[in-house]
Amino acid sequence: MGWRKSxxxxxxxxxxxxxxxxxxxxxxxxxxxxxxFPLRQPGGAPIVSGRFLRRARLLAEAIFASHAGPPPRxxxxxLMLEAEDYLARGGAQIRFTLGLAAFAVCxxxxxxSWRLRSLASLEVNARVAALERLEASPLAAPLLAxxxxxxVLYYEHPDAAREVGFEPTCLTGPRSPAAHASAGxxx
Amino acid sequence: MxxxxxxxxxxxxxxxxxxxxxxxGAAGAVVACELAEAGQRVVVVEEGPHFTPQQYGVMRPxxxxxxxxxxxxxxxxxxxxxxxxxxxxxxxxxGGSSVLTGGVCFRIPGSVLHQWSTELGLTxxxxxxxxxxxxxxxxxxxxxxxxTSLRSRSSQKFVQGAERLGVPMKPIVRNxxxxxxxxxxxxxxxxxxxxxxxxxxxxRALAAGAEIWSDCRVDRLSFRGARVTxxxxxxxxxxxxxxxxxxxxxAKRVVVAAGAYGSPLLLQRSGVGRRSGQVGRNMTVHxxxxxxxxxxxxxxxxxxxxxxxxxxAFEADGVTLTGLxxxxxxxxxxxxxxxxxxxxxxxxxxxLAIFGGMIHDEGNGAVTRGLFGPQMTYRMSAKDRHSATxxxxxxxxxxxxxxxxxxxxxxxxxGGIHADRLPSLxxxxxxxxxxxxxxxxxxxxxxxxxxxxGSVVDPNGKAWDTEELYVVDGSTLPTSLGVNPQLSIMTxxxxxxxKLRELPLRG
Numbered sequence: 223m224g225w226r227k228s229x230x231x232x233x234x235x236x237x238x239x240x241x242x243x244x245x246x247x248x249x250x251x252x253x254x255x256x257x258x259f260p261l262r263q264p265g266g267a268p269i270v271s272g273r274f275l276r277r278a279r280l281l282a283e284a285i286f287a288s289h290a291g292p293p294p295r296x297x298x299x300x301l302m303l304e305a306e307d308y309l310a311r312g313g314a315q316i317r318f319t320l321g322l323a324a325f326a327v328c329x330x331x332x333x334x335s336w337r338l339r340s341l342a343s344l345e346v347n348a349r350v351a352a353l354e355r356l357e358a359s360p361l362a363a364p365l366l367a368x369x370x371x372x373x374v375l376y377y378e379h380p381d382a383a384r385e386v387g388f389e390p391t392c393l394t395g396p397r398s399p400a401a402h403a404s405a406g407x408x409x
Numbered sequence: 410m411x412x413x414x415x416x417x418x419x420x421x422x423x424x425x426x427x428x429x430x431x432x433x434g435a436a437g438a439v440v441a442c443e444l445a446e447a448g449q450r451v452v453v454v455e456e457g458p459h460f461t462p463q464q465y466g467v468m469r470p471x472x473x474x475x476x477x478x479x480x481x482x483x484x485x486x487x488x489x490x491x492x493x494x495x496x497x498x499x500x501x502x503x504g505g506s507s508v509l510t511g512g513v514c515f516r517i518p519g520s521v522l523h524q525w526s527t528e529l530g531l532t533x534x535x536x537x538x539x540x541x542x543x544x545x546x547x548x549x550x551x552x553x554x555x556x557t558s559l560r561s562r563s564s565q566k567f568v569q570g571a572e573r574l575g576v577p578m579k580p581i582v583r584n585x586x587x588x589x590x591x592x593x594x595x596x597x598x599x600x601x602x603x604x605x606x607x608x609x610x611x612x613r614a615l616a617a618g619a620e621i622w623s624d625c626r627v628d629r630l631s632f633r634g635a636r637v638t639x640x641x642x643x644x645x646x647x648x649x650x651x652x653x654x655x656x657x658x659x660a661k662r663v664v665v666a667a668g669a670y671g672s673p674l675l676l677q678r679s680g681v682g683r684r685s686g687q688v689g690r691n692m693t694v695h696x697x698x699x700x701x702x703x704x705x706x707x708x709x710x711x712x713x714x715x716x717x718x719x720x721x722a723f724e725a726d727g728v729t730l731t732g733l734x735x736x737x738x739x740x741x742x743x744x745x746x747x748x749x750x751x752x753x754x755x756x757x758x759x760x761l762a763i764f765g766g767m768i769h770d771e772g773n774g775a776v777t778r779g780l781f782g783p784q785m786t787y788r789m790s791a792k793d794r795h796s797a798t799x800x801x802x803x804x805x806x807x808x809x810x811x812x813x814x815x816x817x818x819x820x821x822x823x824g825g826i827h828a829d830r831l832p833s834l835x836x837x838x839x840x841x842x843x844x845x846x847x848x849x850x851x852x853x854x855x856x857x858x859x860x861x862x863g864s865v866v867d868p869n870g871k872a873w874d875t876e877e878l879y880v881v882d883g884s885t886l887p888t889s890l891g892v893n894p895q896l897s898i899m900t901x902x903x904x905x906x907x908k909l910r911e912l913p914l915r916g
Contacts, residue, residue, distance in 0.1 A: 366821055
């Protein structure tokens with residue numbers, strides 16, 4: 223829970239601080255989508271388990287690590303908020319499937335590298351190596367499932383997009399005069 | 410008049426009408442519009458939310474996925490046998506999948522209609538008899554050819570390679586007006602340039618007096634004997650989609666247009682089609698594969714129309730090739746590598762070209778209610794499995810002919826390959842579970858036919874063994890089409906609506 227609170231607190235400052243020139247054309251890209259969405263069930267339990275989010279963060283730190291280390295903490299906080307919102311809307315079957323996949327990866331990756339330690343206890347470099355071995359193995363499917371979801375979200379962050387040379391000129395949907403001319407049903 | 414929102418309606422909702430249309434996508438919108446303009450009282454209920462183009466046009470791709478798509482775009486069909494898991498993408502919003510297509514408009518192919526009208530006995534489904542319906546939809550949607558100037562450099566590269574190999578490519582036609590090629594049709598057109606049904610047919614339906622409700626989930630149909638009398642369900646809250654008040658609609662006629670996923674589930678819950686046992690079966694999906702190629706020079710493939718060219722040169726192998734592009738996150742997701750090796754490959758995104766291919770498949774899928782919720786399964790036939798191999802190999806050859814340095818096939822764990830490796834690559838031996846496969850075209854789960862024991866609806870779309878209950882959407886298509894189905898679904902819906910407006914409504 224502590225992590226969840228710190229992530230929420232970090233999210234909005236990130237929108238201002240960790241945003242480059244690209245962000246000026248795509249301000250919404252760094253604002254978490256999750257803020258208005260109630261992420262708790264009526265009984266108070268979170269829709270997406272903290273355990274899944276911790277595992278997803280472990281994997282994200284490795285998947286998006288550069289030679290300099292994992293991505294900035296604030297960007298990972300933002301990513302986890304996005305992941306939580308995404309899965310909360312994705313339905314129980316999807317949450318179960320991805321939860322199981324993340325669990326499988328965290329168990330299999332160290333074993334596949336002959337390490338009898340938990341994935342969390344490995345340094346980022348060792349985690350990268352373990353996951354690379356798993357990705358090249360016949361047991362890659364769970365890793366690819368979690369990686370796919372994380373990639374879709376991660377590269378929407380303007381700084382992450384810019385780092386790989388992507389300029390989403392239209393993917394943030396600039397409003398044009400044409401959009402107002404055809405306002406759509408019932409508007 | 411405007412769309413009304415079940416999410417903000419206080420208490421229960423009770424409605425009474427002539428015709429209840431369940432689903433506001435490509436088919437439901439057409440039926441609602443045609444019947445309302447014919448003077449009938451029409452109510453449309455849609456499970457999904459309502460967003461205007463101004464609203465969905467400013468969503469990031471993943472926001473669009475989580476707000477406008479079924480299961481946040483992560484719905485999948487479990488592969489049976491030597492079949493990959495297939496990501497099946499379907500819209501759930503006012504306007505349905507038409508808001509989220511690339512806008513591609515193909516008529517029902519002549520060869521398909523020939524099969525329907527001769528082998529399957531659906532004698533009214535001929536090119537000549539559907540001509541007026543085809544024309545009506547094309548006029549309403551402003552179907553036009555994508556100009557060469559809107560082709561992305563990604564598509565241009567593929568066309569270059571195809572020309573070098575003598576593979577003919579053709580311009581795609583889409584339902585657009587004033588498109589500037591911003592390349593995000595799949596997440597909702599931000600410019601109102603794609604004429605999806607929310608900005609065409611549903612506007613007309615509203616103008617003609619139809620009532621349209623979002624956030625209304627229909628749980629079951631109501632019957633008196635064999636005659637349908639309406640539907641019951643729940644109003645949903647705006648964000649978590651949890652049930653709120655009750656929904657009850659009384660109608661003289663009900664048209665189910667919830668798509669190939671939603672319609673069979675509703676019929677199953679309502680006990681329709683038990684005699685044939687065909688509800689939810691015969692699902693075709695047009696299994697689709699994308700091939701990426703890295704070029705030396707930057708292409709910035711996201712600049713230009715999302716879909717602009719296609720090729721039917723391999724139709725004999727059951728394959729249609731169509732251009733596309735996907736957001737960088739999706740591209741990065743399919744590239745091998747973790748950490749620095751992943752980032753190095755992701756940095757090649759501006760250098761990537763992409764093209765897609767889909768298979769004119771046989772109906773071996775199913776939608777069932779399942780123990781833990783709705784479930785899709787799909788078994789790829791040997792013929793379709795062969796088509797997948799042909800598709801991947803031909804597309805790779807075309808990209809290499811265009812000068813690609815490296816090609817990424819949709820085979821998990823394979824990584825990039827160079828031209829000299831392709832001939833020796835035994836693609837036919839790759840296990841199905843290792844293929845990366847998607848679908849935007851689930852069809853056929855409430856199959857139309859002339860035999861009540863082998864189909865769900867009769868040639869007019871009426872559910873067998875019922876009265877006044879019609880199914881009008883992609884679920885009734887008797888076979889796979891081999892082309893993007895939007896226009897075909899709307900044409901069939903127009904035909905059904907024209908028949909329905911002539912049928913007297915009984916009190």
